[in-house]
Amino acid sequence: MKMTVIGLGYIGLPTAILFAKYGHQVTGVDISPWVTTQLNAGLIHIEEPGLEQDLQGVLLTENFFASTVPASADVYIIAVPTPNKADQYQSCDTRYVEAAVNNILPHVKRGDTIIVESTIAPRTMTDVVQPVIEQQGFTVGEDIFLAHCPERVLPGNIMHELVHNPRIIGGITDACTEKAAAVYGTFVKGEMIKAQAGEAELSKLMENTYRDVNIALANELAKISERLGIDALRVIEMANKHPRVTLHQPGPGVGGHCLAVDPYFVIAAAPEESLLMQTARAINNSMPDFVVQQVRAFMAERERNRVTLFGMTYKGNIDDVRESPAMEIKARLDDMAFDVRVFDPHVAELPLTGEEACDGSSLLVVLTDHDEFRNIPTKYTNKMRDMTIFDTKNIVQHVGAKVNYVNYGNLSQAKKIAVVPS
């Protein structure tokens, strides 16, 4: 098939490359000429295992070409951002989706299929996208086929999950669902779940909201345990031995363009009925402040005000800093006039090495669960003025003997321990 994929970000690019890898003629479209030039030169602009290799493969077979303008195709896939609006409930901003639809319409012909992969608010397909298409004289379900097939892949494991995850196929009509299912049937080995567009929209949002609410419960437990002087991590470990309990892990907050965004799309659609979701968002949004308060407590006794932060991305082993709690924590500590030094091996723009970031520091705060942080070598901690590590992600497994190691398990006790000078 001839395919055009609009939006070459963390979802659109892997999707375009995978369709090309399975033999389709794919034009990947992005508004950034820098991105398209890089891609046509075989270079990717995002960190994702296996992606650059696959790109070079489909460039060689000439099944993929990146462009800033759409090409006529049989199938159009829209994978553009859907940020929150700055309104009361941070509702879904569908501007980029609408622009993408209008951008392809001059190329669309009878019999074509249009698929929206972007995460969208409930009823966006029927109330926003379908009318734009039908204004052009098409009848959705008869001469144009329209579906919402939300992506569900985990950054860091995208190329595998695109093939093996179950895929929801939410058509406006049954004919739309069948057409879209045939498209994904190209490479999806997971279950194809045929549904209505509205069910697909809400299911996607509920997947991320479910995780956000469960993380909020774990974060609330961390606060309660800190107050009661009980080991939250041990409690989670023991409770999860119950056959029907899966408590998630507390941390410095919830980041990324999914869990920290998608619940609001449901909340905005039903504010009176979404109290739990709103509370969960508030709890997760409060965690950067909770971490900052712990830093203040640890630093209160220190002579110097240098603090080291390990990790700026919103989660481990990726390069994505969108909606990252670590970035918010850094900004807050900067505002409080702490001398903040940052180290993140996945963020090319950050120049300091681990040793340089630790030099003369009185506290090292681990904010992201990168594999590189499982072992904090003594060559780092020996540079510190006071060897205290506060690990908000419970990722660190090895530290030097003299290090005062703190996590959500021993937080309340640790704050009472005297300073351990280097």
Ligand code: SAJ
């Ligand atoms: N986090 C915790 N505690 C946990 C798990 C995660 O604090 O127990 C934090 C992470 O550190 C991070 C945030 O939550 O800041 C989100 O990370 P994540 O690994 O949970 O998810 P994402 O945002 O990278 O990907 C999610 C996935 N959704 C689900 O697992 C339900 C992925 O499958 C989706 O495709 C993706 O959102 C998306 O694009 O919607």
